[in-house]
Amino acid sequence: MGRRLSDLFHSHPRLQVGGLLAGPVGWLVIGYIGSLVVILITAFWQVNALSGEVEQTFTLDNFQTLVDEPVYRSIAGRTIAIAALVTITDALLAFPIAFYMAKVASSRMKAVLVVAVLLPLWASYLVKVYAWRTILSSGGILNEFLDPFGVSGPGYGNVAVWLVMSYLWLPFMIIPIYAGLERIPDSVISASEDLGASPMTTFRRVILPLAFPAVVAGSIFTFSLTLGDYITPALVSNNQFIGNVVYNNIVNNQPLASAFVMVPVAVMIIYLLIARRLGAFEHL
Amino acid sequence: MRNKGGRSARTAWIVVVGLLAFMVAFAAGCGGDDDSSSDESEALSEVGEPEGQVDLIAWAGYVEDGSTDPKVDWVTDFEKESGCEVNVKVAGTSDEMIELMRTGQYDGVSASGNASPRLVEGGDVAPVNVDLVPNYESVFEDLKDQPYNTFDGVNYGIPHGRGANLLMWNKETVDTDGKSWSVILDPKEAAKYDGRISIYDDPVYIADAALYLKAHQPDLGIEDPYELDEEQFNAAVDLLKQQRPYIGEYWFDFAKQISSFANGDVDVGTTWQYQYFTLLGEDEPVASTPASEGFLPEEDATGWSDTWMISNEAEHPNCMYMWMDHIISPEANAKVAAWFGEAPAQSEACAEFKNLDPAYFGAPNHCELYNADNPEFWSRVYYWDTPLADCGDDRGEECMDYNDWVSAWTEIKG
Numbered sequence: 001m002g003r004r005l006s007d008l009f010h011s012h013p014r015l016q017v018g019g020l021l022a023g024p025v026g027w028l029v030i031g032y033i034g035s036l037v038v039i040l041i042t043a044f045w046q047v048n049a050l051s052g053e054v055e056q057t058f059t060l061d062n063f064q065t066l067v068d069e070p071v072y073r074s075i076a077g078r079t080i081a082i083a084a085l086v087t088i089t090d091a092l093l094a095f096p097i098a099f100y101m102a103k104v105a106s107s108r109m110k111a112v113l114v115v116a117v118l119l120p121l122w123a124s125y126l127v128k129v130y131a132w133r134t135i136l137s138s139g140g141i142l143n144e145f146l147d148p149f150g151v152s153g154p155g156y157g158n159v160a161v162w163l164v165m166s167y168l169w170l171p172f173m174i175i176p177i178y179a180g181l182e183r184i185p186d187s188v189i190s191a192s193e194d195l196g197a198s199p200m201t202t203f204r205r206v207i208l209p210l211a212f213p214a215v216v217a218g219s220i221f222t223f224s225l226t227l228g229d230y231i232t233p234a235l236v237s238n239n240q241f242i243g244n245v246v247y248n249n250i251v252n253n254q255p256l257a258s259a260f261v262m263v264p265v266a267v268m269i270i271y272l273l274i275a276r277r278l279g280a281f282e283h284l
Numbered sequence: 285m286r287n288k289g290g291r292s293a294r295t296a297w298i299v300v301v302g303l304l305a306f307m308v309a310f311a312a313g314c315g316g317d318d319d320s321s322s323d324e325s326e327a328l329s330e331v332g333e334p335e336g337q338v339d340l341i342a343w344a345g346y347v348e349d350g351s352t353d354p355k356v357d358w359v360t361d362f363e364k365e366s367g368c369e370v371n372v373k374v375a376g377t378s379d380e381m382i383e384l385m386r387t388g389q390y391d392g393v394s395a396s397g398n399a400s401p402r403l404v405e406g407g408d409v410a411p412v413n414v415d416l417v418p419n420y421e422s423v424f425e426d427l428k429d430q431p432y433n434t435f436d437g438v439n440y441g442i443p444h445g446r447g448a449n450l451l452m453w454n455k456e457t458v459d460t461d462g463k464s465w466s467v468i469l470d471p472k473e474a475a476k477y478d479g480r481i482s483i484y485d486d487p488v489y490i491a492d493a494a495l496y497l498k499a500h501q502p503d504l505g506i507e508d509p510y511e512l513d514e515e516q517f518n519a520a521v522d523l524l525k526q527q528r529p530y531i532g533e534y535w536f537d538f539a540k541q542i543s544s545f546a547n548g549d550v551d552v553g554t555t556w557q558y559q560y561f562t563l564l565g566e567d568e569p570v571a572s573t574p575a576s577e578g579f580l581p582e583e584d585a586t587g588w589s590d591t592w593m594i595s596n597e598a599e600h601p602n603c604m605y606m607w608m609d610h611i612i613s614p615e616a617n618a619k620v621a622a623w624f625g626e627a628p629a630q631s632e633a634c635a636e637f638k639n640l641d642p643a644y645f646g647a648p649n650h651c652e653l654y655n656a657d658n659p660e661f662w663s664r665v666y667y668w669d670t671p672l673a674d675c676g677d678d679r680g681e682e683c684m685d686y687n688d689w690v691s692a693w694t695e696i697k698g
Contacts, residue, residue: 047687053406071695137547155479156533156549238534240697251379251386252402252690 036265043258054254062259072245076263079241082162083226087173087219089166094173094218095211101174102181103189117174125168129235132164136236160236165226172221180214181207216280223271227264327413327439331605337369338603341384341393343590344538345558345624346444346611347372355644356623358616366610368603376536377486378668382408391598392607394444396588397432398488398668402686404435409593411438416605419612422632426659432667433591441591442608445617447626447654448579448587448665449484449492452560453552454545455569460552462573464581468552469496471526478530482541482553485534487686487693488668491586492554493520493527495666499583509586510669511676517684517692524696534697545570557625578655580664587665615639622646627656 009016046059066072101113120128133156135141142153154160184207192202230243240248242264249257275281340347347370350357359370373390375381378399385393385408395403403409414420420428420442427433427443434440451462458477460467467473468481469492483489494509497519504516512520532550535541542559544550546568555572557579563570573579592608594601610616612629618636621628622645628634634651647653655661675683684692 048405065691069691069695071698074698075694133543134547137543138549139547234536235540238531238697240694245694248379248694249690251383253687256691 039258039261039265042255043262045255047253047255062256065256066259066263072260075240075245076242076260078158078239079227079243079264080267082158082165082241083223085162086165086169086226087222089162090170090173090222091177091215091219093166093170094177095215098174098177098181099207101178102184103186114178117171121171126231128168129164129232132160132167133235136160136163157237158239161233161239161241164232164236165229168232169222169225172225173215173218176218176221177211177214180211180217184210213279216275216278220272220275220280224264224268227267327411328416328601328605329413331416332602334367334603334606335600336367336603337371338392338600338607339390340370340372340607341375341381341390342372343394343396343558343624344374344376344556346394346590346620348620348623353644355641356619358611358619362607362610362616366603366606368600368606370607376538378488379486380536382406385409385595388595388597390595391600391604392592392594394590395441395593396590396668398670400432400440400591400593401435401670403593404440408596409440410596410598412441412594412608414439414442417442417609417612419609419614419630423612423629424631424657426662427589427629430589432589432669441593442612443629444590444592444611445621445624445626445629446587446589446662446665446667447557447624448585450555450557450560450572450579450585451552451581452545452555452563452570452572454548455571457551462571462581465492465496465583465585466500468554469493469523469527471523471530474527474530477552479532480549480551481527481531482533482535482544482550482555483527483531484554485536485697487689488586489554490517490520490524490689490692490696491666491668493523495586496583497523507677508669509666510671511683512671513675513679513682514684517688521692521696528696528698561623561625575653578661578664584664584666587667589667618650619645621654621656622650625654627651627654631657 009019042054043062044058044060045054045056046061047054097113097117101110101117105113136153136156137143138152138155140153146153154163188206188210189202192206193199197205228243230241230247233239233241233244242260245260246257249260347359348356349359349363349370349372363369373384375384378396381393381395381399382402384390385403386406393399393403393409395409400409423443427446429439430443433443451465451467453460453462453467457480458467468477468483474481490512491509494506494512494516497504497516498506498509501519504519506512506516509520533541533544533553535544535553538556538559541550541553541555542562545559545563546566560570560572573581579585592611594604594608598604611620614630614632614636617628617630618633618640621633622637622640625646628651634656637645637650638648640646642648651657671684671686671689673681673683673685675681
């Protein structure tokens with residue numbers, strides 16, 4: 001029996017691969033894509049007002065609500081705008097740091113910097129957000145520091161969300177850019193200089209085009225993480241983001257929550273398609 | 285390259301087929317679930333051996349084991365006597381409690397009236413056999429068999445205690461005597477505290493606005509702030525939209541609100557006794573409507589009357605029954621009522637207050653102060669309730685249901 005089985009696998013290599021991959025792929029399909037499909041299906045159902053139990057009758061009401069009520073449009077717009085701002089901010093901050101790490105720093109300095117960049121990821125997310133809450137509070141460190149200059153900090157609000165998110169997701173931008181810059185051979189840069197290009201031209205025409213896919217790869221993280229977060233907005237602002245609406249509705253109106261979840265899913269699919277066009281997946 | 289493309293197309297097909305198989309399995313699984321959740325569960329008929337632990341969901345300050353302050357402890361003795369280790373998860377809103385209960389990982393919950401009907405309707409909690417809870421006998425009569433703990437004549441829980449939501453303000457920056465909610469609900473007055481107002485982040489807050497309108501716009505004809513027809517509801521929502529620009533912070537986490545008041549980020553708002561007494565304990569300059577007036581401004585107030593309920597899937601039902609009996613035992617109920625700042629459910633608790641350390645548990649005449657035995661007083665407190673389409677009066681099915689409240693709340697916050 002065992003012999004016959006091994007013969008079978010030997011003569012059918014595809015079966016062999018299939019057997020090996022069945023477990024992981026099955027998990028991916030059921031656990032990952034499956035849950036997305038469940039959300040998609042739930043978005044077309046409706047809910048019993050009292051018990052909050054989902055009634056499995058097909059309806060487009062949830063999507064209708066999202067389109068008709070201006071509040072959902074402004075929440076989606078706000079979320080996407082902040083996600084884009086955070087991504088741009090992180091890209092601008094991360095590039096010089098990553099460039100220094102990849103091309104300038106000694107190998108020892110490099111190791112120190114990699115650890116320094118990754119270290120904040122070991123601290124609890126909640127601790128970091130609460131720390132920012134304290135910093136931005138009206139009697140907090142930031143205002144104390146700014147007071148002598150006669151200005152005051154942004155307080156809680158969209159600006160605070162932008163600041164905190166940019167801080168939280170920065171490592172997710174630095175690491176891919178660092179990896180991307182590492183892959184550019186030093187000889188390419190030397191060649192550009194030998195051919196008379198100024199440092200600025202070398203940066204613009206050689207380094208940036210080669211590193212750009214890495215920036216896009218990092219932006220996938222910062223953009224999607226900001227799009228899905230709901231704790232930071234709740235702690236440092238009064239404004240609702242997509243995640244807050246989902247959270248507020250998940251108990252009573254799961255179908256509406258599911259329908260709203262489709263907005264970031266759709267945005268991310270479009271974003272990923274563009275990113276693929278830009279070659280970002282070679283850097284993930 | 286061509287070859288590679290062909291193979292990935294084939295992989296994609298495999299994924300699609302797998303997905304379809306999964307969806308079929310899911311649909312089948314769904315059907316099965318529905319059958320089991322519609323089963324009527326039975327109340328326990330006797331309390332057996334303790335299971336060694338009990339997992340609770342509670343409001344802040346309801347289950348204290350000495351970790352907040354060594355003197356504030358009505359759990360440790362229970363653990364020793366019963367052999368049930370108590371684990372508690374503190375929740376900030378009724379929705380959070382329901383969500384946690386639906387995980388099936390908890391034995392019981394201290395549910396308010398805006399959660400209990402939904403828990404019962406959703407089949408998340410089981411009936412409670414009050415004969416197995418000896419201390420139930422002496423619970424105040426006006427807390428027994430109420431619409432928020434008894435459904436179709438079946439008992440679903442043990443009364444814990446009750447109180448009214450508070451108006452709290454910073455004495456140094458806010459000029460009010462706390463006699464009216466107008467300081468935060470009259471847009472003209474609220475404008476004086478632009479960005480300094482702190483409001484409970486839950487759709488149930490719409491009822492506070494309705495209660496205010498009940499007093500100030502009698503022609504709307506509001507009777508019960510949880511049974512609002514469209515016109516009344518829109519008026520309340522409009523009022524909150526006018527209040528919105530002046531709000532400094534919505535809170536759902538009591539710790540968040542305590543830190544905001546302590547740091548001076550907000551100056552006036554709605555709160556619970558727990559935050560008020562914690563801030564007083566930290567010598568912060570806060571004040572509330574005087575306790576001598578029952579904490580009630582002239583428009584009256586929303587409040588709560590909480591119920592300990594047992595999960596349908598409780599893994600430790602015996603320990604849960606022991607806990608329910610313990611929390612309404614005279615001493616424990618007196619301690620929790622005094623520590624949180626609410627009226628006890630246990631009538632015999634009133635005699636216990638004189639035995640408690642006044643530094644932690646307040647005055648010996650707690651029951652009189654908090655009107656524990658004064659049913660007339662409680663007619664002025666509108667316990668949190670779940671809004672239904674059925675108004676419960678001759679208006680019929682004209683009222684806004686809880687889904688309307690949730691979406692209006694989203695709209696108010698913007």
